[in-house]
Amino acid sequence: MAAFTNYQPVERQMSRTAVLLYRMKYNQCTFLVILLSIIDDCLAQTSCAVESFTVKENFDPKRYAGKWYALAKKDPEGLFLQDNISAEYTIEEDGTMIASSKGRVKLFGFWVICADMAAQYSVPDPTTPAKMFMNYQGLASYLSSGGDNYWVIDTDYDNYAITYACRTLKEDGSCDDGYSIIFSRNPRGLPPAIQRIVRLKQEEICMSGQFQPVLQSGAC
Template identity: 50%
Template sequence: MLLYVVAFCLLAVSWANDCQVANIQVMQNFDRTKYVGSWYAVGKKDPEGLFLLDNIVANFTITPDSKMTATALGRVIIFGHWEVCAQMFATFEETPDPAKFGMRYWGIAAALQSGNDEHWVIDTDYENYAIHYSCREVAADGTCHDSYSFIFSRHPDGLRPQDQQIVTTKKNEICLLGKYRRVSHNGYCENSENFYRQ
């Protein structure tokens, strides 16, 4: 029994060291000009609290003054029962690492989100898949207490088979393997009657 407890404690310490937010590797030589355009969320690790549920499509752009922005559409339930398609808008602040951005939400997004998050690009081939990660709160041991993550595809019908293994490996590297749920696309946000307008 003692041996089991010791082994469990060593495993926990190893996990805490491997899963520290500061140790998470992001995309090397990230090129935001190749990242722009539409991405369909096909997998999602949820954070604490209210968030987009499904039918999520993000569109990244670069403004004339070289700032990156994003809009996102997705189904959300507000006040516990009001089902709508919300449009969200975010602006990005650059950091010394090209694959890490500070992200600020505006409009309804500021109410649905914490208002300020991070947008880390863990990996992408720009043409088929992208893995996003955000840690909202770092725990005392350096691991993430409240994170969320999206698996994006350029294709609304999901990831290509050849991308699945890459994405699974990256999920494991950011300590979120087994914590994602599938994001469906059933056309809900294509109906203008379902939009929330401020």
């Protein structure tokens, strides 16, 4: 009996040790989960730096040329084409890409008319042809003229294209005033498989949930 009674305290001590070890491991796991969550949040924040956005590799302007219809857009600040937006891209003999675009615009809060714009594109860095600079002119006095970056984030040339521009940056490198357009070769829309690709790209440029659909009724 003596041997048996001496065994019980040892057993209880071993149980307490096991509990302590379990609690230590649990606390370590909890700490790691919290740490990984913090790291993920930080990575998500830094990924919104504009310079971290990837663009279409080996962009081919000749394949990109032709007519595109806007299906969705995230507008910049100020006056912008409202709906029925389309753009026709052509390549000149010297290789320069130009575009003529049109769409409806609302003036004075009530007057909706079709407007035309023209643009010419240059490539500051030939090693990244998808990162272009766009000089644009409104072909009427009420439309603005100026210059913006014009990045082709992604395209398969035959179905869809996603363009992006950032006008001003915040101190952390994220965009303060930017815009993006989802283009399609077909004004009636994109198939579900391509819509999924587009949604992923919207997340990558930190604009998920910010797009508005663009009406294509043939008005322009």
